[in-house]
Amino acid sequence: MTSPSKLYGQNSFGEVWGYAYAPQVSTRLKARLLRDAKGLRLVTEAGEELHAGAPSSRERISGGPCLMQFDDKWTFDTDDIDGVELLLGPADDGWISDLEHWHPRLFAFVALCLVGAVIIWKWGLDLLVAGAIALTPTVFVTSLDSGNLAAMDRILTDPTELSQADQTMVRNIFQKVTDHAPHAPYGEYRLEFRKADAMGPNAFALPGGTVVVTDALIKDFNDPDIIAGIIGHELAHVSERHSLQQLYRSLSAFMLISLMAGDVGPVLEDVLLEGSAIASLAYSREHEAEADVIGVKTSHAAGYDASALATFFETLSADYGEGGPEWMSTHPSHADRVETIKSLSAEQ
């Protein structure tokens, strides 16, 4: 880029051949930009002068032609880049063009991009997620709860058929466990009973602090220690904001991949998106494991036998089996969880 020609551009005589186009018409004229004793002019092949004086703008991207505009009238393009530099002097617009030239510097850029990709994957996403969570208004999260619950009541769940005595028992356990659970980030923890046969014995937490327990869970596992363990686990999902993290993480991973890569090509884009979906499953398993750890602590602190949760998973495995290979699952395998819970509760 520092050829001596740049130094004596400006006023040298010479010419550059290219094509001129009149405004608003596709007609092409073979023409040359010429500097002679009469000054700088745009002249057609036939010798007709189209414009006298310098171009009003001059534009070029790497690997493209040099495009010139003459006062909103004629445009002129040429591939003779060196010729233009000789005639008009070096272009002044091009620090990005300079960066783009084939040069060992590009290897450094490749390295920087790879480092950048790793940084974004390891910390950038977490930062983005943390930022999004911090910006999320409490009312948004609590209304997620009521919205989801209403939606589930329409399609999935029925009102509970548990006896009043059972409900009171579970409420008492819930009260004791919440007293020892980590702080609830979006208002008080709430307990809901629902009959949901499609879900089997199950419990789940909504992001705002609502814990839903299915009738089947209380009927099949009528053991305060197990119920306390499960509630402790679900409360941990709420206090650690797991659902929001997963929601934001998948959103921002999608945004980042499509923004950064822009044009990775049709086949590969799908591969990347599928890959990030599988990666987010690993993330979900991590959350489950974390909730197990916190849940065991909470139920132990509330005075329950934390190892009962292990019994729960053992029974589940025996009755329902595993749900396919672990890497395809949102939850760690039952066997792993049983082992972790047993060793954790032994430590308490």
Add this chain to the structure above:
Amino acid sequence: MDTSDTFQVQFKGDAKTYFGIWIVNLLLTMVTLGIYSAWAKVRRKKYFAQNTTIDERRFDYHATGKQIFIGRLIVVGAYFVANILFAVAPIVGGIVFLVFLGLVPYLINRSLAFNARMTSFSGVRFGFNGSYWRAVLVFFVYPFLAIFTLYLALPFVSRATQKYVISRHRFGTSPFAFSSAIGPFYKAFLFAIGWMFGIMLLGAIVFGLPALMMEFFGASSAGQDPSLEAVIGFFIAYGVILVAILPAAYIYQAYLRNVVYAGTSLEGGHRFTSVVRPAKLLWIALSNAVVTACSWGLMHPWAAVRMARYLAASSYVTIEGSIDGIIGEEQEKLSALGDAFTDFEGIDVDFAI
């Protein structure tokens, strides 16, 4: 003049130059936390447009990074506001969502118009004259109705979409036109479907897949570890489905492109020809993906240039008389709103180019 000349479309880009543009785009996008991606898009599109020529006349892309950036800001802002509305007042949110659904055909039209307006050839801009209700028909109503024909009418939908998109484009003030018999559309459809079912059937017979799959899911729901053969069978099934579906998409695309080019004309009698071969297109696409993946993405510029070169070399334009003298239009102002919307939604308006 009533002579006609046929020109092959030329793509003069090379992987080395595009690599520089691409890596700098990527780096600046990362450093600016994504903001630069709007300018990056402009640079990429300019590179590909300016290096594509017919009879040494160039294409060009004229959008500015600022335009695209503002369009994206508005779309992101709208998503954000809509989400909050949904959460705070679900009823208002629901109404907003319905209004938004109603806007989708309009936004698709705006996106097509923006991209046409920002592209020029031989110094004259393209244009697109959308119609809201036609867009509703070809993008939503027809595809929905096709479901009830068990998708057997899909080629008709495809033809209607192409006709809508192409015949509403113009080059300067000269309109494009599109007309084609339905036969070739069915040919493309049948070849693609035939490949898909043929491979699946072959896979099922050769590997005895259904039995293996049954065993796999039977074993895992009984809580036992599935046998090794069953696990291998699971992966083979995955592979067979991949080999059945992926090439089918390219076979369809290749035939569709050829059919659409053959049916397209520009006022003045200019005609178009595409001679893409499905096997070759598939080979380029697949080997591109493999090479790109194995090089951690670094060979992407090479792959992109290779594909552009093949598609250009497979395209011909027959000029009746001369392409000189086509008059351009006064330019209306257009925002990049629709463009940003289709960018984010990943909507690729099925425009067989």
